Amino acid sequence: MKFGILGAGFIAAVMADTLCRMAQQGETGAELYAVAARDIGRARAFAAEHNVPKAYGSYEEMLRDPAVEVVYIATPHSLHYRHIKLCADHGKHILCEKPFTVSARQAEDALRYAQARGVLVTEAIWTRYQPMRRIIREAVESGKIGEPRLLTANLGYEMTGKQRIILPELAGGALLDVGLYPLHFAEMVFGRPDEVRGLCTKNTHGVDMTDCITLTWKDGRVANLTAAANAVSDRYGVIYGTKGYLMVDNINNPQGLRMVDDTGRLIEEIACPPQLTGYEYEVRETVDCIRRGLPECPSMPHRETVHMMEQMDHLRAQMGIRYPCEETDDPA
Known part of the structure; x- marks a missing residue:
């Protein structure tokens, strides 16, 4: 095609x-x-x-x-x-x-x-499309780190020189550009949360440069997420269980994972399958x-696209961020 x-x-x-x-x-x-x-x-x-x-x-x-x-x-x-x-x-x-x-x-x-x-x-x-999504899920479900209870993930780049990042009229900020990756990572592992809370720091134009997001589930699971448009982060995602933890190298394009037990011993390491880009x-x-x-x-699927936009709408409401370009053709 x-x-x-x-x-x-x-x-x-x-x-x-x-x-x-x-x-x-x-x-x-x-x-x-x-x-x-x-x-x-x-x-x-x-x-x-x-x-x-x-x-x-x-x-x-x-x-x-x-x-x-x-x-x-x-x-x-x-x-x-x-x-x-x-x-x-x-x-x-x-x-x-x-x-x-x-x-x-x-x-x-x-x-x-x-x-x-x-x-x-x-x-x-x-x-969402890459094979590492399945590999990470299977590793968590293998039980090698026990029952997963806590997750952390971060993604940050220094992008303050880009107009599309710093201006509200271009829907700028960290959340829509990089913050959605930790959100997707957390939900691909834990599913949809029961509560979402967010805080941010803003630039002089009123858009978020750093985001701190906490997702919670009624069964006690927690995800603490960080995103930044003004700093470089290590891009790690870590899933903590009752017997150990699993580290994902680069949540923006996972290149492999390592599982470690409760003594600090490496249990297993899995590399990303060869890819073009x-x-x-x-x-x-x-x-x-x-x-x-x-x-x-x-x-x-479309329902996930809409759901993730709803999550970010909810976070922006908490952070007090609006864009001039939010209008639709639908008057409803």
Whole structure:
């Protein structure tokens, strides 16, 4: 299936590299075909650097190309809601970079809109599609660390020089950009929590630069999560049980895990299966589901996309953060 990339930034380049590598190893399901940027010069430069056959100087122009079958949305997340609808209007299937939108209301409206037009749409939260998700779950369920009771996870990068991070009109802040990864990690291990609490520190524009989030479950389990847009973290996720603990190296793209018993002895170490970039799994599942006529991908069903947006809406309400771009076309 021919992929068009909407946007020509860093994440778009990772997807282009992924599709090229998939083709180089003989995979025929997904083909890198086109890129669109807001000016033709940038699109042509991206196409030349990443071996993209077609370059377009507007998003609408690429979407009018009947050869484009799937669109990967790689624009700033403040634009995702509009761009999902724009792609659906042109009958294109959609793989949208995280966060899916900036609010649950936008997510629900965009999903309804796409479904009404008969196209698949799925959120590209890559850790949901990767095999390490299953490997981590199986390791926890093996009982080697006992009954899991506590979880910690963190993700932070220094990104204060990026406009999309520091400005509310671009839905900036740590939560939507990196905070969703600890949230996904915790829920992939423990399931949906019974209570969510969050605190943050803000920049002068009023968006969160650091987040401290606590999830609790009625059975006593707790997850303590940290995210930052102004500091580099170790990116570890740790699951603590009654007999030991399990450490995951890089919750943003898990590269392996180690299980340690209550004496500090290493029980087992499991490496991440070889990967191209880590994006290939979401691409393969998207193509497979389109061919099967499904409206969503099982690794990241629509209900989970909406749920995670609801969690972040709830946290933003506690933190006192609103975005000018939260509006929807639905007046309800």
